[in-house]
Amino acid sequence: MWTPKLEHFHGPRYIAIADAIAESIAQGDLNDGDRLPTHRALADTLGVTVGTITRAYAEAERRGLVTARVGRGSFVTTPHAQGQRFMIQGEIEPDCVDLQLNLPIAHDRADALSQSMQELASDTVKMNRILGYQPDIGMPEHREAAAEWLGLTGLRTSADKLMITGGGQNAIMLTLMALTRSGDIILSEAITYPGFMAVTHQLGLRPQPVAMDEEGVIPSAFEDACKQFSPRVLYCTPSLQNPTNAIMSEARREAVAEIARRYHVWIIEDSVNANLLENAPPPLAEIAPDKVIYINSASKTLAAGIRVGWVVAPDEIHSQISNALRASQWMTSPLIAEICTRWIKSGLANQLLEEQKRELILRNQLMTEYLGAFNCRINPYSLHAWLELPEPWRSREFIQQAQRRNVKVIGEDNFIVAQYRAPQAIRLSSSSAWSQNHLERGLKILAELLHQEPEPSLSVF
Ligand SMILES: Cc1ncc(COP(=O)(O)O)c(C=O)c1O
Missing domain, CATH: 1.10.10.10 (Winged helix-like DNA-binding domain superfamily/Winged helix DNA-binding domain)
Known part of the structure; x- marks a missing residue:
C-alpha cells in the first residue's frame, strides 16, 4: 500500500x-x-x-x-x-513549481460556497429579487456591505459613492472608459500590472511611464510628466504594488495627491492588494477624495472566481463611470454579489482574509530564507516578491534555466510601460505554489541558480 x-x-x-x-x-x-x-x-x-x-x-x-x-x-x-x-495556473505538472501568477492562496473554499448557496436557496424572496434587473451600480445592501468591508483598508465611504463591478480588471476598464478618449496619454508607475496595459491598449490610450522607487511614483517625475504631457489620469497601486511591492508612505501619498490637484489629474488608486497589508498608510482616496477613484476587488483576498470588484468615485465623475457600467453590462451579476455580501456579513470574508495572511507570512518567511541575501523585495503580506537579478544574469536566461529545472517565473518585460528601461528582474508569486513545501522546493532551485553563472547559450551560433 x-x-x-x-x-x-x-x-x-x-x-x-x-x-x-x-x-x-x-x-x-x-x-x-x-x-x-x-x-x-x-x-x-x-x-x-x-x-x-x-x-x-x-x-x-x-x-x-x-x-x-x-x-x-x-x-x-x-x-x-x-x-x-x-487551469489558470497553466498546465498541471506535478513536478513543476509554477510561481507565475498572483492568486489568493488556494485553500479549500468549496464548503463556504456551498453553505452560502444553500442558505440562499432557501430564501425564495431574495432569490426572486436578485433574478430581476437592479440599479446599475448594484443593490443597496450589496453596496452597504462592501462599503463596510473596504473600511479594512482605511477607506471611509458609503453605499451611495460605491459601484459594484465584475472584478478589479473590469473596474479599471470602466473607469478608463469614463475618463479618457482614444489617443489620450495616461500615466502610470513605470513598471506596472499588465492588466492595466491591456486596457490602455484596448482603448487606444498612450501609457507613459513615471519613474518609481520603493515608495512607488516619484513626485518630481510625476510633476515633470504633468508638465510635459498634460495627462488626465494617473493609474497607480500605492499598497503592495504589483510587481515591485512598493508601498507609498503617507508623506508620498500627500505629495502625489497635491500634484494631482495642482495639474487637474484624476488618480486611479488600485487597491486590490491593500486588504492584505497591515498598518497601511491611509488610502489616497482618503487624502484626496475629490481627485481619486478607488478600486478594490474580492480576487486577492476571497476568491478570484467570485468576480466582484468595487469602485468608489468622487461625485463629479460618479455618473460617468456608472454610465460606462450600464453601457457595457447593465449591472454586475447580483447573484454573485449576493454571495460575496453573505461572506462579508457572516464574518467569513474576514476569516478567509486572516487565513490568507497567516499563510502569506509563512510563505514570505521562506522567501526571505532563500532569497533574502539577494536584491529581493519581500513583504510578509504580499502575494509575490520582486527579485532584481545579480549580474551577469539576464531575465530571459534566468527564466529559461529555471524552467529547465521545473520552476516557472516571469520577467520584468511583462510589466514595463512603453520603452522604460527597467532592471533585469523576475516576479515570483509564492501564492501560486500549491503549498509551502512546493514553494520551498522551487525557492531552493532558484537560490542555487542565483549562486551560479548563467550557462553559455548554445542556441546562438
Ligand atoms: C494590481 C492589480 N489590479 C487589478 C487586478 C485584477 O483583479 P481582478 O481579478 O479583481 O479583476 C490584479 C490582478 O492580478 C492586479 O494585480
Missing part, C-alpha cells in the same frame, strides 16, 4: 498528504491509474482522521493528480495522461 512519509512536509496534514502524492508522482512511485489506499486504510496507517484523508484526496483532485470514481476509489491521473488540461 502506498504510504507517504510526512515528516518533511510542513503545514496542515491534508496539504502534506496532497504534496506527498505530487512528490510520489514526480518520483515515479505513483503512476497513472494506480489506485490510492482507501480513506479508512490510509487514515489508520497515518493516525489521522478519515476526514483528513478525504480533504487530502480532494486537494489532490483539485490539482489534477487524482480522480475519484464513485464506488471504486481514488486513482492517480497524471496530467500528461489527461492530456493538457488547462
Whole structure:
C-alpha cells in the first residue's frame, strides 16, 4: 500500500498528504491509474482522521493528480495522461513549481460556497429579487456591505459613492472608459500590472511611464510628466504594488495627491492588494477624495472566481463611470454579489482574509530564507516578491534555466510601460505554489541558480 512519509512536509496534514502524492508522482512511485489506499486504510496507517484523508484526496483532485470514481476509489491521473488540461495556473505538472501568477492562496473554499448557496436557496424572496434587473451600480445592501468591508483598508465611504463591478480588471476598464478618449496619454508607475496595459491598449490610450522607487511614483517625475504631457489620469497601486511591492508612505501619498490637484489629474488608486497589508498608510482616496477613484476587488483576498470588484468615485465623475457600467453590462451579476455580501456579513470574508495572511507570512518567511541575501523585495503580506537579478544574469536566461529545472517565473518585460528601461528582474508569486513545501522546493532551485553563472547559450551560433 502506498504510504507517504510526512515528516518533511510542513503545514496542515491534508496539504502534506496532497504534496506527498505530487512528490510520489514526480518520483515515479505513483503512476497513472494506480489506485490510492482507501480513506479508512490510509487514515489508520497515518493516525489521522478519515476526514483528513478525504480533504487530502480532494486537494489532490483539485490539482489534477487524482480522480475519484464513485464506488471504486481514488486513482492517480497524471496530467500528461489527461492530456493538457488547462487551469489558470497553466498546465498541471506535478513536478513543476509554477510561481507565475498572483492568486489568493488556494485553500479549500468549496464548503463556504456551498453553505452560502444553500442558505440562499432557501430564501425564495431574495432569490426572486436578485433574478430581476437592479440599479446599475448594484443593490443597496450589496453596496452597504462592501462599503463596510473596504473600511479594512482605511477607506471611509458609503453605499451611495460605491459601484459594484465584475472584478478589479473590469473596474479599471470602466473607469478608463469614463475618463479618457482614444489617443489620450495616461500615466502610470513605470513598471506596472499588465492588466492595466491591456486596457490602455484596448482603448487606444498612450501609457507613459513615471519613474518609481520603493515608495512607488516619484513626485518630481510625476510633476515633470504633468508638465510635459498634460495627462488626465494617473493609474497607480500605492499598497503592495504589483510587481515591485512598493508601498507609498503617507508623506508620498500627500505629495502625489497635491500634484494631482495642482495639474487637474484624476488618480486611479488600485487597491486590490491593500486588504492584505497591515498598518497601511491611509488610502489616497482618503487624502484626496475629490481627485481619486478607488478600486478594490474580492480576487486577492476571497476568491478570484467570485468576480466582484468595487469602485468608489468622487461625485463629479460618479455618473460617468456608472454610465460606462450600464453601457457595457447593465449591472454586475447580483447573484454573485449576493454571495460575496453573505461572506462579508457572516464574518467569513474576514476569516478567509486572516487565513490568507497567516499563510502569506509563512510563505514570505521562506522567501526571505532563500532569497533574502539577494536584491529581493519581500513583504510578509504580499502575494509575490520582486527579485532584481545579480549580474551577469539576464531575465530571459534566468527564466529559461529555471524552467529547465521545473520552476516557472516571469520577467520584468511583462510589466514595463512603453520603452522604460527597467532592471533585469523576475516576479515570483509564492501564492501560486500549491503549498509551502512546493514553494520551498522551487525557492531552493532558484537560490542555487542565483549562486551560479548563467550557462553559455548554445542556441546562438
Ligand atoms: C494590481 C492589480 N489590479 C487589478 C487586478 C485584477 O483583479 P481582478 O481579478 O479583481 O479583476 C490584479 C490582478 O492580478 C492586479 O494585480
